[in-house]
Amino acid sequence: MNICVFGASSDIIEDKYIDTAYKLGCEMAKRNIGLVFGGGNCGVMGASARGEYDNGGYILGVAPHFMKIHNLLFDNCTKFKHTETMAERKTYMEDHADAFIIAPGGIGTFEELFEVYTLKQLGRHNKAIVIYNAHGYYDKLIEMLNHSVEENFLKKDSLELIAVFDEIEPMLDYIESYEGVDTDVMKVRYAFLQDGEKME
Numbered sequence: 001m002n003i004c005v006f007g008a009s010s011d012i013i014e015d016k017y018i019d020t021a022y023k024l025g026c027e028m029a030k031r032n033i034g035l036v037f038g039g040g041n042c043g044v045m046g047a048s049a050r051g052e053y054d055n056g057g058y059i060l061g062v063a064p065h066f067m068k069i070h071n072l073l074f075d076n077c078t079k080f081k082h083t084e085t086m087a088e089r090k091t092y093m094e095d096h097a098d099a100f101i102i103a104p105g106g107i108g109t110f111e112e113l114f115e116v117y118t119l120k121q122l123g124r125h126n127k128a129i130v131i132y133n134a135h136g137y138y139d140k141l142i143e144m145l146n147h148s149v150e151e152n153f154l155k156k157d158s159l160e161l162i163a164v165f166d167e168i169e170p171m172l173d174y175i176e177s178y179e180g181v182d183t184d185v186m187k188v189r190y191a192f193l194q195d196g197e198k199m200e
Helices: 015-030 043-054 065-070 086-095 107-121 139-150 156-161 168-176 183-187
Strands: 002-006 034-037 059-064 079-083 099-102 128-132 163-165
Touching: 002 015, 002 043, 002 107, 015 034, 015 043, 015 168, 034 043, 043 059, 059 065, 059 086, 065 079, 079 086, 086 107, 099 107, 099 168, 107 128, 107 156, 128 168, 139 156, 163 168
Parallel strands: 002 034, 002 099, 034 059, 059 079, 099 128, 128 163
Antiparallel strands: none
16 A cells, blocks of 8 residues: 655754654554655655655655756655656656545645545545644644535535544554545535546
8 A cells, every 4th residue: 555645845844743744654664555755855745755764665756857956855765756747746646646644734735635635526536535633733724624514615525535633543544444435425416427427
């Protein structure tokens, strides 16, 4: 199994986020879970990769060519995929992961969360999506999702498409045992076309 971890690339965030990301990478490697990530050597990204590497795990880094000139990439990936664009990078990570962990991050991480969340809602994949709410980082975002339900901008059953954990071991237990969600929930009462035919 390979899990895509989305998270911050910033090197100025508090050490507590770096430490928990490193522990995540360590635990993934110990469970023989590979890491798919954005290839960076700083922040949450780099810490999760170091944890995986220090414990002999598999690491797939993915980043566009232009990032090479900034010396921002993790050197010890098992495999590295260079893409032409940021959009291609994201798609490659999505396609090569069996599940997604949304670790603490900024606007890029938010965008990655909502892309895989939207794609799951539309039935384009049925992979586990977990928000890793380390140190309560995502409390306000979770509050906002619930507020969107209350205001009828989001269906309540959409919340069943993601899970939230603040501890690593139960989070990975959940992912390893994940069997997908009911397709009726995934459709969230939307009708859309697939292969030219409307899904029933």
